[in-house]
Amino acid sequence: MLSVSNLHAAVEDKEILKGLSLEVPAGEVHAIMGPNGAGKSTLSYVLTGRSGYEVTAGKVTLEGEDLLALEPNERAAKGVFLSFQYPLEIPGVPALTFIRTALNAQRKARGEPEVTAPEFLKLARAKAAELKIDFDMLKRALNVGFSGGEKKRMEIFQMAMLSPRFLILDETDSGLDIDALRIVADGVNALRSPDRAMLVITHYQRLLDYIKPDKVHVLAGGRIVATGGPDLALELEREGYDKYARAA
Amino acid sequence: MSVVSAIRTRDAAELPGKRDEAWRWTDLRGLIRQVPAPSDELDVSALHAGPFDALADEVLVVANGRGAAHIGVEPGESKVVALRIVSRGDGAHAARISVDVEVAGRLTILESYEGDAGGYLSQTGLMLSLGKDAAVERIVLASDGAEGVTVSQAEVDLAPGARFAQSVLTSGARRQRLETVVRHPGGHADLRLDGVYLLADKRHADLTTAVTHQAVDGTTQQLTKGVVRDQARAVFQGKIVVAEGADRTDARMGHHALILSDRAEVDAKPELEIYADDVSCAHGNTVGALDDDALFYARQRGIPEDEARALLTEAFIGEVVDRIGHEAAREIARAWIGERLRG
Ligand SMILES: Nc1ncnc2c1ncn2[C@@H]1O[C@H](COP(=O)(O)OP(=O)(O)OP(=O)(O)O)[C@@H](O)[C@H]1O
Ligand SMILES: [Mg+2]
Numbered sequence: 001m002l003s004v005s006n007l008h009a010a011v012e013d014k015e016i017l018k019g020l021s022l023e024v025p026a027g028e029v030h031a032i033m034g035p036n037g038a039g040k041s042t043l044s045y046v047l048t049g050r051s052g053y054e055v056t057a058g059k060v061t062l063e064g065e066d067l068l069a070l071e072p073n074e075r076a077a078k079g080v081f082l083s084f085q086y087p088l089e090i091p092g093v094p095a096l097t098f099i100r101t102a103l104n105a106q107r108k109a110r111g112e113p114e115v116t117a118p119e120f121l122k123l124a125r126a127k128a129a130e131l132k133i134d135f136d137m138l139k140r141a142l143n144v145g146f147s148g149g150e151k152k153r154m155e156i157f158q159m160a161m162l163s164p165r166f167l168i169l170d171e172t173d174s175g176l177d178i179d180a181l182r183i184v185a186d187g188v189n190a191l192r193s194p195d196r197a198m199l200v201i202t203h204y205q206r207l208l209d210y211i212k213p214d215k216v217h218v219l220a221g222g223r224i225v226a227t228g229g230p231d232l233a234l235e236l237e238r239e240g241y242d243k244y245a246r247a248a
Numbered sequence: 249m250s251v252v253s254a255i256r257t258r259d260a261a262e263l264p265g266k267r268d269e270a271w272r273w274t275d276l277r278g279l280i281r282q283v284p285a286p287s288d289e290l291d292v293s294a295l296h297a298g299p300f301d302a303l304a305d306e307v308l309v310v311a312n313g314r315g316a317a318h319i320g321v322e323p324g325e326s327k328v329v330a331l332r333i334v335s336r337g338d339g340a341h342a343a344r345i346s347v348d349v350e351v352a353g354r355l356t357i358l359e360s361y362e363g364d365a366g367g368y369l370s371q372t373g374l375m376l377s378l379g380k381d382a383a384v385e386r387i388v389l390a391s392d393g394a395e396g397v398t399v400s401q402a403e404v405d406l407a408p409g410a411r412f413a414q415s416v417l418t419s420g421a422r423r424q425r426l427e428t429v430v431r432h433p434g435g436h437a438d439l440r441l442d443g444v445y446l447l448a449d450k451r452h453a454d455l456t457t458a459v460t461h462q463a464v465d466g467t468t469q470q471l472t473k474g475v476v477r478d479q480a481r482a483v484f485q486g487k488i489v490v491a492e493g494a495d496r497t498d499a500r501m502g503h504h505a506l507i508l509s510d511r512a513e514v515d516a517k518p519e520l521e522i523y524a525d526d527v528s529c530a531h532g533n534t535v536g537a538l539d540d541d542a543l544f545y546a547r548q549r550g551i552p553e554d555e556a557r558a559l560l561t562e563a564f565i566g567e568v569v570d571r572i573g574h575e576a577a578r579e580i581a582r583a584w585i586g587e588r589l590r591g
Contacts, residue, residue, distance in 0.1 A: 048548050051540070076550035088545040092563025098546070101559060106550035141563075158549065 001026040001197040002047075002166055007058035009046045015056070016042045018222035024166075027194040031208055031233060032201045034219035035241045040201045041085050043219070044170045048082045049075055062166060076102075077109035079165030083155040083172045085201075090142040095154065096124060098142045099161050106162065127160040131187050148175035156187045167191065167198040173207040185210030205237040220244045251276065251371045251399045255340045258283045273483040273515045274425050274454040280397065284369055287312035287339030295334060299389055299584070300358035303576050304330035310372070313341025321353035323379070328356040328574075335363045335370040335396060342371040349382040356574050357386045361400065363393035363421065374402040378410040386414040387577045389584055392421035394449060402428045408435025408463075415572050417444040417581055419588055420451030420480065427456045434463035434494055443472035444568050444581075446588045447480030447512070454483035461494040461524075470501040473568050475561050475589075476512035486531075487519040494524040501531040506538060506564060508557075558589040 002024040009017040016039045024030045034040055045053045047060060049072035060067045067075055090098055104114040115123070128135050133153060143151050152172050159167060169188065173181055188198070188211050200211055208216075208230065216232040217224045218241070225244050226232065254262035254276075264270070265277025290311040301307050305327045308316035311334040319329055333343070349355050363370075378384055392398050398421050404412055410433075416426050432439055443455040459468050468488060476482050482505060490497045505514040518531045538560055546556035565585055572578035 050544050050548075071553070072544060072547040073550050073552045073556075076548055082548055084545065084548075088539075088542050090542055090545070090560070090563070092566050093559060098549070098559070101555065102546070102549035102551050105552060105555060109550065109552075162549065 001063060002199070003059075003061045005059050007046065007060060008056045009042060010054050010056055011042065011052060016222055017046065019058070020219070020223050022217065022224055024197045024199060026197050028214040029192065029198045029200060029211060031213040031216045032199060032219050033203065033216060033233060033236055035245055038219045039222045040219055041170055044082050044168045044201065047168060048072055048080060073105065074109065077106045081159050081162060081164030081167050083152070083159060083167070083169045085170040085174075087143050087151040087155055089144045091144050092141055095138045095140065095142040099124070099158055102158070103162060124161065127157060130190075131157050131160065132183055133157055149177060149180050152176055153180060153184060156184045159191070160187055163191065165196050167196070168201070169198065170201045171203065173202055173204060181207065182210060205233045208233050218244045252342050252373065254283055255342045255369065255371055258285075258340075270456070270485070274423060274452070276397065276399075276423060279423055280369065284338055284340040284367070287335070287337055287341040287368060289314060290334065290336055298330055298332040298362065299360050299580060300330040300577065303574070303580075304328050304358060306330070307332065309334060310343045310345065312336060312339065313343045313370070315343070317343075317345055319345070319347045319355070319357070321349040321355045321382070323350040324352050326354035328358065331357055331359045333359065333361045333370070333372050333400070335361070335366070335368045335392070335398070337364070337366040337368055340369040342373070344373045345375070347374060347376040347384075349376075349378050349384055351379040352381045353379065354382070355384045356577070357384065358574070358577055359386060359388045361388070361390040361392055361398060363391065363396040363398065365393045365395060367395040367397075367422070369397045371399045372401070374400070376402060376404045376412075378404070378406050378412060380407040381409040382407070383411040384413070385573050386412070387572060387574060387581065388414070388416040388418075388426065389581065390416065390418035390424065390426060392419070392424055394422060394451065396421045398424045400426045404428065404430040406431065406433055406437045406439070408433050408437055411438045413440040413573060415442045415444070415568065415581070416455060417584065418446075418453045418455070420445065420447040420453035422450075423452045425454040425456060428458075430457070430459045432459055432461045432466045432468065434461060434466035434497065436465050439466070439468040440571065441468070441470045442568050442571055443474070443484070444565055444585070445474035445476070445482050446565070446585060447474070447476045447482055448478050450479045452481045452483075454485070456483070456485040458487045459489070459499070461488070461490045461497045461499065463493060464495045464497070466494065466497050468497075468499040471568050471571065472503045473505070473565050474514070475506045475508060475565070476514055477508035479509075479511045481513040482515070484514070484516045484518070486517070488521070488529065490520075490522045490524045490527050490529065492523040495526045497524060497527045497529070499527070499529045503533045505535045506561065507535060508538065554590075558586075561589055562586060
């Protein structure tokens, strides 16, 4: 599904990703762990096309299609969704308005009919209930004044509404209380399917108890330096990144 | 020296220009070499409907300077009047309209400036007088043509206890000045003066207000927000004077602009002059760009760049639109903005 090969990327002329390669087949969940500053968020921004992140070499394809040639919104319409490590505030735009605009823009780009207002509201009520989000919160300006945990939950709500095919979760667990973590994990697991794939960036083994990964990668020094099964996360939790940081 | 006398005498030297302090950013003298000939009379019956016709009890039309001259509201009476200021062609014209709202009368003025592609020079003078406890909401939608020059000058006289609320929305013109001067008597009279400008291409709009608090216990609230792109230029001049003895005045003024291109310009001059004691006055003025991070966030969710810009801009402006009291007019204003941001 997602294929990254020899990816080099720079921010402000500083090379952050230095030959990163990664394959995430459809149906799988891969976790990425790694020390602070390793380039995990940088990878998520390069995959989603944020300006200021310059790809200097390498290739990224989604189902064989060159992802790097597409605009951020075109990538979204192809099904790429990023749950931001630090979700942005959108003053003056109610969450529901924002999400409906996004959903219909994606559908339009894919040549699908727009959802009507009643259909949209019905879907939003159902998803909000599943994620235990107070419906009134969806009428407020998106993320403005929301707590850290509420913002993360709102990311997952958007994900549930947009039902993307390739999901990137950048530290979605950080800031969540124990109950919220379980709710969010249930929301993510609900999207697991043979035609979807996920990249879960996290620092903590705990999330991976709920969202069981098929593979765990260690990202250090701008490259994937080790890949293993779920046990690798346990090992990292015990021993830290020392030996990988040195290898990088 | 004034725009009216320049039109009457056809003497361009009478036009205000950049040497006049109050007009230094809206130079008419330098722009207009020769005052155009008087505008032709228009066949009013041939005009399309105005933007507010459906909401009004009465529709008054001033076409190329001719037509309605007076709006009156009896004591305790309440009505909604659409006032259409229509300019067509390349001529010059001026009109004067007086509005008298007597004790406890209520009036909603839904005013529209409607221009065509001509190079007209249009001046409109409005004299508004509000009796004790009268309430007026004035909503102005200025849709001038790109070649037109428009000057609108409103003078508002409030009695104690009166309420005057105004929202001026404009897309500018070749050069345009929308001016409001208010004599505020205090005495629990309440004033709101809001503005919105959305300027593209080479358009210019100047929102100038001057409020003088003359006695104790008056309130004024002002919020103007605008967006300029391409080579457009916006001018905001907001002056609040709190005269000696106008104690316990409460006045706030905000002006916030988004500049969406390097060649667009915003000139702002907020002024508070306070000669009284125990007043609460504040002003804020900011000029910025759209938040790139928020734009990326919206695009990551699938919203194309233009739509993302329009959405964020609309939200920025929305704060002013939300303050419009007349509900149906508020929705017309919202739609008018949406059209301009997406057009
Ligand atoms: N805009 C920027 N300007 C300069 N340096 C940047 C910028 N963005 C990221 N970097 C640098 O790139 C490196 C990788 O940052 P990134 O955010 O990708 O790390 P991360 O692996 O996500 O870390 P964390 O675990 O703390 O979230 C860091 O050294 C960071 O300082
Ligand atoms: Mg990060």
